[in-house]
Amino acid sequence: MAEPRTIDIKDQPGFRSIAIICLLVLYVPVLILMIFSLNSGSLVTHWEGVTLGWYGSALRNAEFHNAARNTLIISVTATIVSTICATLAAIGMTRVKPWRGLSAAFMVINLPLMVPEIITAVATLSFFALIAGMFGLNFGIGNLILAHTVFCIPFAYMPIRARLEDMDLTLEYAAADLYATPWNAFRRITLPLLVPGIMSGAALAFIVSFDDFTITQLVAGPGQTTLPLYIWNQIRRPMTPEINAISTILLLVSILFVSVSFLIARQRAK
Amino acid sequence: MGIAFKNRVTAPQLPSRPAYGDNQIGTNLPPRAGSLNGVIVPEQPGKSAIEVRGVRKVFGTGENQVAALDTVSVSIRENEFFTLLGPSGCGKTTLLRLIAGFDFPSAGEILLHGQDIAPLPPFKRPVNTVFQSYALFPHMTVAQNIGFGLEMLGTPKAEIEARVAQMLKLVKMEALKARRTSQISGGQQQRVALARALAPQPKVLLLDEPLSALDYKLRKEMQIELKRLQHETGITFIFVTHDQEEALTMSDRIAVMSAGKILQVGSPRDIYDRPAERFVADFIGETNFLAGTVVSKKSGVATVKFASDATIGAGYPEGFDPTGEVTLVVRPEHADLVPDPAKGTITGTLSNIVYFGTDTHYHVKLDGGGENFIVRHQNTRSSPVTYETGAKVGIQFEEDAARVLKD
Structure with missing residues (x-):
């Protein structure tokens, strides 16, 4: 036995069956949802034949269009703003002299991850109700963008900070040594090397904002229906496979988005 | 011709001359100090x-x-x-x-x-640095790494290219200039790190x-x-x-x-x-330390007496006044073994002989006690005397072999 033996997970008793059960529980419902989007009948529980008709009617549905546009406006804006904030926060907390309140700031940024979302939702609702009542301020869809931006920041912050902490500080010393001002060193060295972290932070923020329900449900005003809210409203009526088609479209968009950001991150990391 | 250093604290004051690459590569002229800077720095030993x-x-x-x-x-x-x-x-x-x-x-x-x-x-x-870990920028090519400092100094593009080419030649890395730094070996990374630090002169x-x-x-x-x-x-x-x-x-x-x-x-x-202190003598090379007493001193040389009453002349560091009990340092190759103990300055018993190929180390247990004294002999085809472990031997010192240490 010359070579030290490492444990092979596949040899562990029960590994195979537990893994299969987990995969089934996770993905079979999704798979069934996707299959029934092709059902030619009008029930989501009774299979009659194959059709793409529900995709057609979903894509022609004006309410769906409206919800999709709202969702994209909110998610994209919230992703961009929260990623910028998270990047600045991560730099301000790793690339500076330790300052008083540094660990407190870290806690505050990450607290939203631990607070139950319904509490954040109620608090956000009260906040907007308060400023509407006191100052008559209502930003319309801006309320939702603001709320999404705030709760996306910790999600974007985590991977960016991790990347900054893993980065070799000597590279920044080397840049300074080679006459790069702090701004140039950041622009030419730190930022390009940080891109994979920023990409995964942004992807995470986008997904979190894209499918947020709880906060959106409470904060959204009339005409501010997002896709999750739209789906929620639909399933309270008699359901048709159109819902399945819409859900499948959402799923494919998410998968596409995550894959692209993953590929970009991997490309940059090379 | 010399590239101006925007960030230099003092501008080079001497008249510019052709840079190294222009007039010396391919000639038999001896390399000149400072010539790569486009400036001939005269010999100024004190500066x-x-x-x-x-x-x-x-x-x-x-x-x-x-x-x-x-x-x-x-x-x-x-x-x-x-x-x-x-x-x-x-x-x-x-x-x-x-x-x-x-x-x-x-x-x-x-x-x-x-x-x-x-x-x-x-x-x-x-001032530029070559880091222990090289710290090459992983998202840039070899050439981009080398040009980075000049770019930050605002050097014109054409000039950067010329200098990068010159640097690549200097460290013999022309063939790999378009590679990423992760695609070259450790020794090559070392050369790139050097070129990068030298490029801004x-x-x-x-x-x-x-x-x-x-x-x-x-x-x-x-x-x-x-x-x-x-x-x-x-x-x-x-x-x-x-x-x-x-x-x-x-x-x-x-x-x-x-x-x-x-x-x-x-x-x-x-x-x-001529190590001045025990730490220096000990840190660099192999060393013997001997205890003795200063009996007199004259023009930088102290006469030191051993326990055996034998004396030796030993230099001491400038600005130091040795008195009383002192420690002497003798390098193993500055001492010699003699078979007849009576002819040695100090005497002892051979405790160990270690053969190293190019030379042999003789470990001598001194009669006065203390640490083993090591004598190093260069090995030749015909060593005149062979020694046996346990033999009584004398140790002679070459002139200036012994030095008095400060501590």
């Missing part, structure tokens, strides 16, 4: 490139304070290959970081050509144990390479190492450091043959 004056560096606060550098002063000359030598934790890297500007001294000043640079940030110092090049990550053969090669580069560029090199052999073979002068202090500064010969 210092870097002068460190009373520099202290303290880390931590209150009771946890540690002085990494304890009031260090040293003057490093122009065009010199200067080595900071010492064990890890002696403060040599701290001193290098202070010169580079990555840290600021707690007290004292650091002069570059007479001007205090201690308060300047690193990007305003005409710094006044001083700092090297932080740059060879420690290389294997033995490559390290030997790079030692010669570094020496050549220093000679060809005429730039002052400050080299940090804990490897005494590296220091002895490459340096013009060495500063031996221990516990935040510089113990001795001198040429490799000075340091090896």
